Every structure is written in C-alpha cells, then in structure tokens.
Amino acid sequence: MAAAAVQIKNFAFAPASQTVAAGQTVTWTNDDSTDHTVTADDNSFDSGRLAPGKTFTHTFATAGTYAYHCAIHPNMTGTVVAR
Numbered sequence: 001m002a003a004a005a006v007q008i009k010n011f012a013f014a015p016a017s018q019t020v021a022a023g024q025t026v027t028w029t030n031d032d033s034t035d036h037t038v039t040a041d042d043n044s045f046d047s048g049r050l051a052p053g054k055t056f057t058h059t060f061a062t063a064g065t066y067a068y069h070c071a072i073h074p075n076m077t078g079t080v081v082a083r
Ligand SMILES: [Cu+2]
Pocket: 011, 035, 036, 037, 070, 071, 072, 073, 076
C-alpha cells in the first residue's frame, strides 16, 4: 500500500482532502516557512508544533472521516477519509 502524503504550504494542506485505506499511514510535511500543527478536530491526533521541514505521521486504523486543522491558524483545515 503506497504511503499517503499531505503537503503543508502557503498556509494550506494539500490535498485538503486525502482518501486512504483503513490502516494506512499519512505523512504531513511542513514545506512552509512558519510553524503549523496537524490537529484533529476531535483531538484523536495532534502533531504539536511542526517547524519548517518537519514531518508528522498518523495511521488511520479505523474507517471514517477525520477533520483536522492547524491550531495556530484555525482557518487551515483538512480532511482524511479512511475507507
Ligand atoms: Cu498553521
């Protein structure tokens, strides 16, 4: 199963909606010039502050739709759909 990736750049998550298979791991990479976080709306995962160049991984063991945001910039939102 291929790894799924989300890039953080220009104060946005790309792709904003990432679909994976249940059990798959997603890696976020902060390619921006400032800190961001990857924080689940239900707090089921949280990267903490991610400095530029850092990565965060989370495995989505259970199918579902997982909304997340950046705790520093709440207008930054994304979704992972695991199925
Ligand atoms: Cu941010």
